[in-house]
Amino acid sequence: RCGLSGCPDVGRLRAYQPGKASRLLDRQGRAFGELRPVEGKTVPLWRIPPHVREAFLAVEDQRFYAHGAVEWRRAVGAALANVRGGAFGQGFSTVTMQLARNVFPDRIPARERTLGRKLLEMRVAYEIEERFTKDEVLELYLSHIYFGNGARGIDAAARHYFGVGPDRLTPAQAALLAALPKGPSV
Numbered sequence: 001r002c003g004l005s006g007c008p009d010v011g012r013l014r015a016y017q018p019g020k021a022s023r024l025l026d027r028q029g030r031a032f033g034e035l036r037p038v039e040g041k042t043v044p045l046w047r048i049p050p051h052v053r054e055a056f057l058a059v060e061d062q063r064f065y066a067h068g069a070v071e072w073r074r075a076v077g078a079a080l081a082n083v084r085g086g087a088f089g090q091g092f093s094t095v096t097m098q099l100a101r102n103v104f105p106d107r108i109p110a111r112e113r114t115l116g117r118k119l120l121e122m123r124v125a126y127e128i129e130e131r132f133t134k135d136e137v138l139e140l141y142l143s144h145i146y147f148g149n150g151a152r153g154i155d156a157a158a159r160h161y162f163g164v165g166p167d168r169l170t171p172a173q174a175a176l177l178a179a180l181p182k183g184p185s186v
Contacts (some may be wrong), residue, residue, distance in 0.1 A: 010100075010124065010127045010128045010131055041143075041153070041155050042139070042140075042143040042153070042155075043139070043142065043143055043153070043154055043155050043166055044139065045135050045136075045138060045139040045142070047166070047167050048139075048142060048154065048166050048167065049166075049167060049169065049174075051169075051171045051174055052142075052154070052166060052169050052174040052177075052178075053138065053142075055171070055174040055175050055177070055178040056095075056138075056141075056142065056174075056177075056178045057095070057138075058178070059178040059179060059182070060095055060098065060178070060181070061094050061095040064094065064095050064134065064138070065134050067094065068126070068129060069094065069096045069097065069122065069125035069126045069128065069129040070094060070097065070122050070125060070126070071094050074094075093121070094125065095137060095138060095141050096125040096128050096129055096137050096141075097121050097122060097125040098141065098145070098181075099125075099128060099137060099140055099141045099144065099145075100121050100124040100125045100128060101121050102141075102144055102145060102146065103140075103144055104124065107120070107124075108120055108121050108124065142154040142166075143155070145181045146181065146184055147160070147161075147177065147180045147181065147184055148180055148184025148185060149161075149184075154166045154177070157177050157180070158173070158177070161173075161176075161177065
């Protein structure tokens with residue numbers, strides 16, 4: 001269940017655009033500039049080379065095409081490790097769960113490490129997978145994931161970090177970009 005406010009509308013994923021630019025104000029409250037994120041666009045999956053897709057799946061969700069919205073094998077393993085460790089050290093988010101968390105940050109806050117947040121993330125991930133194919137989920141994920149330095153989506157990240165479109169990324173560049181979403185500020 002998604003609580004009293006209901007679940008986020010996953011039907012809006014196709015039209016999702018990251019937040020607008022922050023406005024800078026002077027002491028009198030007048031706008032004098034904006035902090036714009038790196039502009040990126042949704043890239044169809046067929047325009048993203050296989051080695052780029054494979055790099056992300058190798059890092060984030062190796063069995064993406066073999067499981068549903070939640071990979072229960074990883075969930076059980078993470079739960080056991082967390083019980084043994086006495087804290088939430090292990091995660092088990094799938095690409096679909098990460099997509100849910102990233103496009104609905106106001107409803108599924110990533111910083112909140114609670115069972116309630118994880119259950120909501122799982123619930124929304126199931127809804128996403130009911131509406132979209134695995135390829136569509138991967139396309140949405142790659143187009144909306146945050147890569148640090150204001151770059152959101154594979155198009156923005158490829159242009160920002162390497163000065164090329166995602167279709168021109170080398171395997172080494174793809175590997176580096178695939179590692180960024182785990183800790184973009186690191």
